[in-house]
Amino acid sequence: MSDMTNPPRRRLRLGTIMDHAILIIGVLVMVLPLVMLVQMSSIPDTEIIKTGPSLHFGDQLDDNFEKAMFGATGFSGENAGTRMLMNSLILGIGFAVGKIVIGMMAAYAIVYFRLRFATLAFWVIFTTLLLPLEVRILPSYEVVQNLGMVNTYHGLIIPLIASATATFFFRQFFRSVPEELVEAARIDGAGPVRFFIDILVPLSQTMIAAMFIIMFVFGWNQYLWPTMITTEEGMFTLVRGIKQIVQVLEGNRVPEFGRANLLAIIAVVPPVLIVVFFQSWFVKGLTESDK
């Protein structure tokens, strides 16, 4: 009996082992750089210069954490980790919220109002996907500069928030909302603004959450634009500031590798937390089309 049942079970187990092996290799590939970062931020900066990454974990972790969060270098001493963390959060949240608000309103206009050339307008918005920031960075900088928005939060955020992606996703979602809801609301005396706020926004909750995750991570990881637009150290974001720390111009100083490495770890944490906490919403928002 056992001979009959064993072979299939063993084969199954082999398959499971293979699956897990592949998954574990994948996890290692993803996690190893992070582990290296942790290792390197646990040893003194001079040791990094001497030996580079190794398997030896030191005792400098809390020291470097202290330096990373509260220590500051640079000319003004304003680029402390806490400050950069706050700037990054402002950028990430402002970027995500701005994109969602603009995208929703644009999609609302395109889907629900009989505009002339609404479809054309949509496709024009859609083609801006072909013109990412990198392509239009000079004119964008010029405009922001002329408006005196360099080194301000709105200068950091506003030029980035027009979003074809968000508009597209919300358009698809709004089109799946049954027509009768609009009509019932019209008969119930809800005007366009009421309908948007009372019915469309609550219905879009999961979609908004999904968009928020994507856009927050996207905004958090912005590097080029903050590098262009922030020259004062008090405005640095984490992603941009880390680079600055390692760049030491004076000849005989050792770069603060430990501090930079720890900041890099800190920079990874908020996007990870957001994805972990909103994961179920995220999947729901992108897959659940109808209510």
Add this chain to the structure above:
Amino acid sequence: MAQVSLNNVQKVYPNGFQALHPTGFEVADGEFVVLVGPSGCGKSTLLRMIAGLEDITDGSLHIGDRVVNHVDPADRDIAMVFQNYALYPHMTVRKNIAYGLQNRKIAKDVIAGKVAEAAEMLNLNDYLDRKPSQLSGGQRQRVAMGRAIVRDPSVFLFDEPLSNLDAKLRNQMRVEIKALQRRLGVTSIYVTHDQVEAMTMADRIIVMNAGRIEQIGTPSEVYHRPASTFVASFMGAPPMNMLPGVAENGAAHLFDLPIADQVAARGEVIVGIRPEDLIPDATGPLAIEVDHIEDLGAHRLLHGALRDARLTVHVSKDVEVAHGPLRVAIKPDAVSVFDVTSGARL
């Protein structure tokens, strides 16, 4: 409370399709009118024009003594019940019912009172804090009714409200809606493609086909004196038997049997006889060859041939029937005669 009157109202879509030919009728105060017809006949379009959800291309629409052609749906003093209920999925039943009143800036305690009253009337008291997704189809339909009732409108508009329910629930809701309408005495216009709903609920039926009104009348008039072959075959299940006849000397003949007099036309006509107006009778003038019997419990349908025309005979369950030859008589005065080309009643 108000009457609704339509005057040469028509609808032409921008692509030139004429969804509704110029149409006029009046709905009296407190009357229950049913618009019935096959899909695509323009009945829903007409209802949506009365609601203000579709523009009126031409003609005038009065609700009460106001012309409302260009009045916003919210200001027409109407309430509408949709086929798929159109409840707001994220709001509780209570909020769903109250939403229309909130938008009209009515005091909170007044709203609470009206919602409670409507909930009482519709047996929704236990469900006020649920979401629509937690309700059954019949309950959702009641919420949609509640939303209409609290507004205290002068006209109720129903757009196939029972189509999404199963047959049993449909019968029950049919009775409930009709009873409620009678109690409230609100003018109502009800769209359906189900002729049973039309017959049972309506004070008057408006039969529509291809964007035109075929007939307006009480259920009995529409059933017994159909204005056209379309009405005759659309109303009633099974439909009226349509047989080839000849009119001459002021009378209509069916296979040489004179069956209707005072027919002015001459030549070929269509003779319509309801299946239940054919009575098995050993001395009857028509000889039918029965080839198929449908047993429906309370009654039976005999399908057969009369020479080369097909017809159906409706008999009660107590009548002995068998395949083969059967002689039937025609109930006196139960024959309709129609024009061959136009299908109009003669």
